[in-house]
Amino acid sequence: MTSGPGGRCDPADLENRLRAVVGRPNVLTDRDVTVSYETDWTRRFSGHARCVVRPGTTEEVAEVLRACSAAGVPVVVQGGNTGLVGGGVPAGGEALLSTTRLRALGDVDPVAAQVTVGAGVTLAALQRHVRPHGLDLGVDLAARDSATVGGLVATNAGGEKVIRHGSMRAQVVGLQAVLADGTVLTRLTGLPKDNTGYDLVSLLAGSEGTLAVITAVRVRLVPVLAARTAALLALDGTATALAALAVLREQLPAIEGAELFLATGLDVVRRHTGLPAPLPGEHPAYLLVEVAGRTDPTGELLVALEEVSGLDGVRDVVLASDGPGRERLWRYREAHTEAVSAEGVPVKLDVAVPVGRLADVVAVLPDVVTAAAPGARTVVFGHLGEGNLHVNVLGVAGDPVAEHAVEEAVLRAVAAEGGSISAEHGVGRAKVEWLSLTRSDAEIAVMRAVKGALDPAGLLNPGVLLPR
Ligand code: FAD
Ligand code: MLT
Ligand code: ZN
Secondary structure (H helix, E strand, O other), X not given: OEOOOOOOOOHHHHHHHHHHHHOHHHEEOOHHHHHHHHEOOOOOOEOOOOEEEOOOOHHHHHHHHHHHHHHOOOEEEEOOXXXXXXXXXXXXXXXXEEOOOOOOEOOOEOOOOEEEEEOOOEHHHHHHHHHHHOEEOOOOOOOOOOOEHXXXXXXXXXOOOHHHHOOHHHHEEEEEEEOOOOOEEEEOOOOOOOOOOOOHHHHHOOOOOOOOEEEEEEEEOEEOOOEEEEEEEEEOOHHHHHHHHHHHHHHOOOEEEEEEEEHHHXXXXXXXXXXXXXXXXXXXXXXXXXXXXXXXXXXXXXXXXXXXXXXXXXXXXXXXXXXXXXXXXHHHHHOHHHHHHHOOOOEEEEEEOOHHHHHHHHHHHHHHHHHHOOOOEEEEEEEHHHOEEEEEEEOOOOOHHHHHHHHHHHHHHHHHOOOEOOOOOOOOOOOHHHHHHHOOHHHHXXXXXXXXXXXXXXXXXXXXXXXX
């Protein structure tokens, strides 16, 4: 552990000091260039950064943070800028620290099934690096080409394989991170057993850039399971999707994905992609499941589907076990995000509800939304196995009163069911006002104490996760 000298510095001189640390080309101040860092993926959140700084090593990150601390300038941390809650873009006036040059790829350790990579490595680059070794990351999501490993950890991302492997926190066995004052914390040994006090690695998972800048991550890897079969079921509603999933879970130990989408979402996807209907006819709900193993799992999936097809409300099913066929089925689910955004700027509410309440919640959500904002359109899809719904509301963004009314109505409804206002995207700036709906005063006080201990001056991502 090393710590820096600190010492006050004139804020007006900050950019020159940063240029001395990372080199002139890596301190951006030209608006034409910085603008692409200043708006989030949804186009809902944006703010002006006083500069964008792109350190290339952990030591440079530490020097950058020392300089910003000395100048009293707050810092926003950004990875791939695919976050959906506005946590990685400035509110106004911060220095934006981009991690995209932290791209080191360590050797894959096949015995431990672990690898250490820089925080700015994208998920797709990590996949390309480890798959030739017969290993894979247990987390996958549609933003893989841009989302960074540091961002995945900072948001404790979930995605499409949580049902089998858990969220990002469960994949992280070590990391390196820099506190606001430049102190470097290094814990990269990846020991599977290590009970020596507070688990700082876990603490930083889901901290959304408010506690430290993650510069490197050691992840555990899972075997590549090349034998895969996907099935898309057409159903009469969400309750049937849950009943089908219960049967499949009981019969199939190897379920790797269980995704829900509805007729409204399928319409939007087909309009955007031009894809044909996945199955003949129109159906209220669809369940996409994938099973994976070392040997072809199609036979056991067919046996389980036989029982599922006996359930009331199961209307049709299509299977795919070849790569292109599976990708075609997944496209209907993965294209939801871009297709919804193509129809307008959405208010995106990622929530979790107890699975026992999920069907009722899905049924009432469109009415909850239109009661708050008449004329708004709701598109719901999500990760069924975790009761994780993505509630996308179109037609209100840009109208602050309507946006607020929709957020309040949906998040209160979810909280009333014993759910969470954020399942996997985080709190960011988008939900900071609503944190107390599902976190007690005592919990928020503890979070503030942790923040105060690691970042006493409140310089890292101010206004994100915790109310100012
Ligand atoms: P950014 O957007 O740059 O940042 C996100 C947050 O992490 C910010 O608060 C930022 O300050 C902080 N941060 C980033 N890097 C660091 C770092 N090195 N150190 C400290 N803090 C840091 N999310 C899911 O969970 N599941 C999904 O299935 C999913 N699918 C998606 C599909 C699409 C098409 C898109 C656009 C997004 C999706 N997301 C999903 C959301 C997003 O991809 C994840 O939140 C991802 O983890 C963000 O990574 P990023 O590198 O883009 O982070
Ligand atoms: C997804 O599951 O597709 C994502 O979390 C992105 C979204 O909510 O749009
Ligand atoms: Zn998701």
